[in-house]
Amino acid sequence: MATDNLPDLNQIHIVESLFLACQISNSGPITAFPEQIDAFTSPAVSLIPMIDLDQNKVNFDIRVQVAAIDAEGQILQVDGAFRIFISFHVVNLPELVYFNEQLNQKIPIPHLTNALVGVAYSTARGMIMSKVADTVLAGLSLPLRSNRRLMEESQPLDVEGNVVSSKETEAPTAPQKEKAPTSKKA
Numbered sequence: 001m002a003t004d005n006l007p008d009l010n011q012i013h014i015v016e017s018l019f020l021a022c023q024i025s026n027s028g029p030i031t032a033f034p035e036q037i038d039a040f041t042s043p044a045v046s047l048i049p050m051i052d053l054d055q056n057k058v059n060f061d062i063r064v065q066v067a068a069i070d071a072e073g074q075i076l077q078v079d080g081a082f083r084i085f086i087s088f089h090v091v092n093l094p095e096l097v098y099f100n101e102q103l104n105q106k107i108p109i110p111h112l113t114n115a116l117v118g119v120a121y122s123t124a125r126g127m128i129m130s131k132v133a134d135t136v137l138a139g140l141s142l143p144l145r146s147n148r149r150l151m152e153e154s155q156p157l158d159v160e161g162n163v164v165s166s167k168e169t170e171a172p173t174a175p176q177k178e179k180a181p182t183s184k185k186a
Helices: 110-132 147-153
Strands: 012-026 039-041 044-052 057-069 075-090 097-100 105-108 181-184
Touching: 012 110, 044 105, 044 110, 044 147, 057 110, 075 110, 105 110, 110 147
Parallel strands: none
Antiparallel strands: 012 075, 039 057, 039 181, 044 057, 057 075, 097 105
């Protein structure tokens, strides 16, 4: 297994980063304004890596959903849903993958995965902040998260690239309470 190799960061380049979807909804019976928003729910984040050995690329499909909260702690009918594609060209990618028997496929070594997950999430954070700057979601900033947490919370994709709902992959669970605000508006 090639997991002892450390990636040379000079051999890694972001070659593409773009929004595949950006939806900001203000669908309440009364239009909300930015000054009515006090915080945001803890965002649901799905960060799915995809490897393309033929082109030496590691791509990420990043999906984020978040809602606004007013000063009384009530979730408003103001939310955002974003889908971002980020592609890295890794010059020496064949040297930085190994065959994972449990997954029955080649995957990047942990050092490379950690580096790319962190850069992909950070890039997505900046892209979303720029996109919402002049909207009702102005001030939204995704929280810092560890790479481990990002990968653990990410949802699997089906063959068409759609997020597979937990209903399709897990046994049903009791409904969850609404999330408490975790990020204050900047």
